[in-house]
Amino acid sequence: GAVVSQHPSWVICKSGTSVKIECRSLDFQATTMFWYRQFPKQSLMLMATSNEGSKATYEQGVEKDKFLINHASLTLSTLTVTSAHPEDSSFYICSAREGPGTSYEQYFGPGTRLTVT
Amino acid sequence: AQKITQTQPGMFVQEKEAVTLDCTYDTSDPSYGLFWYKQPSSGEMIFLIYQGSYDQQNATEGRYSLNFQKARKSANLVISASQLGDSAMYFCAIRPPYSSASKIIFGSGTRLSIRP
Numbered sequence: 527g528a529v530v531s532q533h534p535s536w537v538i539c540k541s542g543t544s545v546k547i548e549c550r551s552l553d554f555q556a557t558t559m560f561w562y563r564q565f566p567k568q569s570l571m572l573m574a575t576s577n578e579g580s581k582a583t584y585e586q587g588v589e590k591d592k593f594l595i596n597h598a599s600l601t602l603s604t605l606t607v608t609s610a611h612p613e614d615s616s617f618y619i620c621s622a623r624e625g626p627g628t629s630y631e632q633y634f635g636p637g638t639r640l641t642v643t
Numbered sequence: 644a645q646k647i648t649q650t651q652p653g654m655f656v657q658e659k660e661a662v663t664l665d666c667t668y669d670t671s672d673p674s675y676g677l678f679w680y681k682q683p684s685s686g687e688m689i690f691l692i693y694q695g696s697y698d699q700q701n702a703t704e705g706r707y708s709l710n711f712q713k714a715r716k717s718a719n720l721v722i723s724a725s726q727l728g729d730s731a732m733y734f735c736a737i738r739p740p741y742s743s744a745s746k747i748i749f750g751s752g753t754r755l756s757i758r759p
Contacts, residue, residue, distance in 0.1 A: 560746060560747075564686075567754075568751070568752075569734060569749045569750060569751045569752050570688075570734070570749045572746060572748070575746060617686055619686075619688065621747070632738075632746075632747055634680075634687070634688040634690075636685075636686065636687045637686040637687060637688075639686070
């Protein structure tokens with residue numbers, strides 16, 4: 527089955543620094559990747575959708591300059607949290623989907639837990 | 644726009660009993676897909692079951708079945724013979740018609756706790 531990996535699985539960083547989270551599709555080409563954020567005891571909230579080779583589309587209320595998304599290849603998307611603050615501490619989950627000619631099934635990564643101190 | 648509503652924030656069930664988790668949805672699309680995911684404490688999203696809006700029969704996957712009532716716009720998850728390992732968060736989700744633009748939207752979730 528399709529596998530999506532995330533790295534790191536957890537990260538602690540100091541306030542004001544930037545942190546990068548990688549999302550990889552291991553055995554398929556993901557033309558579209560999604561980034562979700564989940565606060566404790568809450569649901570997954572879609573942050574942005576990225577298509578390979580083009581700019582990400584951000585959901586309303588998500589700061590594009592704070593959450594930089596790059597989808598440079600068909601197997602890799604990165605989320606960079608810039609100038610992180612404690613309120614950015616959250617569980618970030620990526621999801622990857624195959625492209626035209628497929629079932630457009632969406633597969634989820636294991637998540638990255640970010641703690642900003 | 645699509646919307647998913649899960650009205651049960653938490654449920655306690657005795658082991659080996661069946662449990663029904665409620666989910667209602669709202670969409671203007673004639674075609675859509677409904678999903679249930681399980682999220683244990685580790686955080687990973689585990690796909691459980693899928694129901695297409697035009698599927699004639701309710702979906703089943705092992706101990707999981709989906710009670711799909713299209714006219715009432717409900718898609719309840721039924722877990723038979725519950726096990727201790729079923730304790731987790733459960734999310735109902737909807738996706739508009741298959742296309743390059745469609746994305747999965749999640750409900751608020753139900754925390755299920757199985758008592759031994």
